[in-house]
Amino acid sequence: MRDPRVLAGVLWQAPGGDWFVLAAGGPDFATLEVSGGVRGRSDGPLLAVKATAGARADLNGTLRGGTRVGALR
Secondary structure (H helix, E strand, O other), rough: OOOOOOOEEEEEEEEOOEEEEEEEEOOOOEEEEEEEEEEEEEEEEEEEEEEEEOOOOOEEEEEEEOEEEEOOO
16 A cells, blocks of 8 residues: 655755755645755645755655654654
8 A cells, every 4th residue: 555645855966066955745745844954845745955965954744634744764
């Protein structure tokens, strides 16, 4: 059975040298939010936020029904 509440993210360096937190959730996510060393929010299941090398970030999402879900660990 497939769980639509999957959320994962990564710290990624673009070819130009800039760093980003990239995250994606299943189709039931209404919003994604990153906090800690990086802060940002997106509407929908995709997030890209500028970061710094080695940044620590906490990733959470909210499903359309209002349930909060943390990222996979």
